[in-house]
Amino acid sequence: MNALNKRAAGLAIWLLLLGMPYWLDWVGGYTSLGSRVLVLALAAMSLNFLLGFTGVLSFGHAAYFGLGVYGVGLTIKYLVSNTLIGMAVGVTAGTVAAAMIGALIVRLRGIYFAMVTIAFGQVFYFIAYRWNSVTGGDDGLSGWQRLPIDLRFTTVDILGNDKAFYYLVLVSFAVAVAIMAALLRSPFGRTLLAIRENERRARFLGIPVDRHIWLSWVISCLFVSLAGTLYALLNNFADPHDLRWDQSGDFVIMAVLGGMRAFWGPLIGAAIFVVLQDYVSSETTNWMSFIGLFFVLVVLFFPRGVLGILQRRTAP
Amino acid sequence: MSLLEVENVSRHFGSLVAVENVSMSVEAGELRAVIGPNGAGKTTFFNLISGFLEPTSGRILFDNEDITRLLPARRVWRGIARTFQVTEVFPELSVRENLRIAAEVAAGYRLRPWISREADAEVSARVTDLSDMGGLSDQENRPVGELSHGDQRATEIMMALALRPRLLLLDEPTAGMGDQETYNVTQLIRRLHRDHNLTIVLIEHDMRVVFHLADRIMVLAEGAMLAEGTPQEIAANEAVQAAYLGKAA
Numbered sequence: 056m057n058a059l060n061k062r063a064a065g066l067a068i069w070l071l072l073l074g075m076p077y078w079l080d081w082v083g084g085y086t087s088l089g090s091r092v093l094v095l096a097l098a099a100m101s102l103n104f105l106l107g108f109t110g111v112l113s114f115g116h117a118a119y120f121g122l123g124v125y126g127v128g129l130t131i132k133y134l135v136s137n138t139l140i141g142m143a144v145g146v147t148a149g150t151v152a153a154a155m156i157g158a159l160i161v162r163l164r165g166i167y168f169a170m171v172t173i174a175f176g177q178v179f180y181f182i183a184y185r186w187n188s189v190t191g192g193d194d195g196l197s198g199w200q201r202l203p204i205d206l207r208f209t210t211v212d213i214l215g216n217d218k219a220f221y222y223l224v225l226v227s228f229a230v231a232v233a234i235m236a237a238l239l240r241s242p243f244g245r246t247l248l249a250i251r252e253n254e255r256r257a258r259f260l261g262i263p264v265d266r267h268i269w270l271s272w273v274i275s276c277l278f279v280s281l282a283g284t285l286y287a288l289l290n291n292f293a294d295p296h297d298l299r300w301d302q303s304g305d306f307v308i309m310a311v312l313g314g315m316r317a318f319w320g321p322l323i324g325a326a327i328f329v330v331l332q333d334y335v336s337s338e339t340t341n342w343m344s345f346i347g348l349f350f351v352l353v354v355l356f357f358p359r360g361v362l363g364i365l366q367r368r369t370a371p
Numbered sequence: 372m373s374l375l376e377v378e379n380v381s382r383h384f385g386s387l388v389a390v391e392n393v394s395m396s397v398e399a400g401e402l403r404a405v406i407g408p409n410g411a412g413k414t415t416f417f418n419l420i421s422g423f424l425e426p427t428s429g430r431i432l433f434d435n436e437d438i439t440r441l442l443p444a445r446r447v448w449r450g451i452a453r454t455f456q457v458t459e460v461f462p463e464l465s466v467r468e469n470l471r472i473a474a475e476v477a478a479g480y481r482l483r484p485w486i487s488r489e490a491d492a493e494v495s496a497r498v499t500d501l502s503d504m505g506g507l508s509d510q511e512n513r514p515v516g517e518l519s520h521g522d523q524r525a526t527e528i529m530m531a532l533a534l535r536p537r538l539l540l541l542d543e544p545t546a547g548m549g550d551q552e553t554y555n556v557t558q559l560i561r562r563l564h565r566d567h568n569l570t571i572v573l574i575e576h577d578m579r580v581v582f583h584l585a586d587r588i589m590v591l592a593e594g595a596m597l598a599e600g601t602p603q604e605i606a607a608n609e610a611v612q613a614a615y616l617g618k619a620a
Binding site: 237243245256259263 | 421423442443444447448452453455459460461462463464468471472473475476477480481482483484485486527530534
């Protein structure tokens with residue numbers, strides 16, 4: 056029964072996402088707002104692979120998100136006029152950096168791990184912020200844009216057609232999310248749950264904990280840098296703020312807000328975050344205080360997040 | 372040749388001497404109890420064998436190979452499994468999931484991003500066996516954190532057993548249990564030892580359990596070995612009575 060409910064909920068989510076460009080106008084949204092929700096949801100779900108399902112808190116995921124952002128921007132601006140190659144470069148840059156930094160910090164735990172992730176994240180931020188001649192510094196990297204994708208038999212105009220771009224995002228999102236979901240149902244995924252639940256027990260079952268945390272970290276950062284590339288393409292712009300620690304904090308807020316023990320939780324969190332930001336920021340520049348207030352209320356009264364409440368309701 | 376050979380190990384924490392020059396030799400198929408008053412260094416001694424701590428000096432051989440400085444996970448791969456004084460399980464996961472994780476690691480699947488139907492069926496059958504053996508089949512789909520203390524302990528022991536160990540280390544398996552639970556866990560350990568010919572070393576405070584189960588007993592006091600022998604020899608040993616049994620009685 057429960058498994059059936061889960062499957063129905065999953066199907067409903069995919070149908071809603073598939074039709075989003077068509078029903079979003081109806082409720083007062085617009086297509087690129089939907090793309091934004093989906094991109095940030097991918098980032099938050101990637102973070103949650105590590106946070107919710109391995110039990111490791113990173114406050115530095117914006118670094119790898121930002122490497123995706125600048126990877127695609129710099130490639131299209133300076134190297135090749137090809138969206139997909141730009142994305143590949145962005146994802147590779149983020150993943151390679153994560154693999155190297157992860158190897159250095161993976162033995163740290165809890166607050167020490169979180170602090171070091173911030174520190175490494177800020178290194179990338181300052182590079183983007185200071186290296187004016189290449190990155191555009193504080194002004195960000197402009198003067199480039201996403202380009203139509205040539206599939207030989209047809210061309211997908213993601214530049215001129217917002218809906219086409221939305222579906223590029225949706226396809227990337229679907230592939231990434233399907234891979235993460237499959238991993239979490241695998242023996243490897245269960246070792247991650249084991250580490251989250253009880254690291255000591257995991258170690259004395261013969262799981263080399265540091266190595267598995269490193270793998271989880273790299274997988275998480277790979278998908279967050281994919282989200283970064285899509286974010287840059289969405290905005291046709293790379294902003295140094297995308298690399299900064301408060302961007303990492305936003306991802307954590309989205310995951311916790313939606314419910315970090317639920318696979319779909321961060322999607323809900325990202326949707327609430329982005330929609331609140333969109334509506335409230337048109338009324339007041341203090342939109343972050345509304346998000347902050349909402350966040351505090353959720354954490355105080357519903358520590359399992361918005362989806363956590365719904366799940367408890369439907370539980371027998 | 373014995374399965375486990377501990378040679379003159381010591382462990383110091385700064386100026387505190389937790390274990391001093393202790394040796395122990397355990398034969399395959401033996402059930403050895405380690406007893407001693409609180410603070411005698413029993414758990415530290417266990418931690419040295421399982422790799423939770425490294426000894427300050429001395430050597431530990433398992434199946435003739437030096438494991439003194441091996442990481443815990445690598446000792447598990449060689450066949451040493453342990454339980455803890457305070458039960459260590461995965462509280463939010465079900466009994467089956469707890470056992471499944473152990474069984475999959477034991478089968479060498481820990482890095483697999485997918486699992487074939489046949490392998491999955493094999494693991495499931497193994498989990499069912501373990502759950503039955505531990506008397507847990509009635510509640511195998513409940514989160515372990517919701518079970519009674521005794522059943523959590525049984526889950527932990529069955530997880531260790533899922534690893535197909537050659538040596539099982541049990542740190543106070545009946546700690547904090549009532550009479551019925553103590554009896555059940557004692558019977559479980561006895562079955563594992565007799566029916567599966569498993570080599571077991573256990574720390575225990577409950578003397579009924581120790582004298583009921585153990586082939587041989589080692590007594591630690593203040594970090595050093597006080598005596599070693601069969602249950603009869605230990606019961607008759609005057610130094611042990613003075614240091615330990617006398618105090619308890």
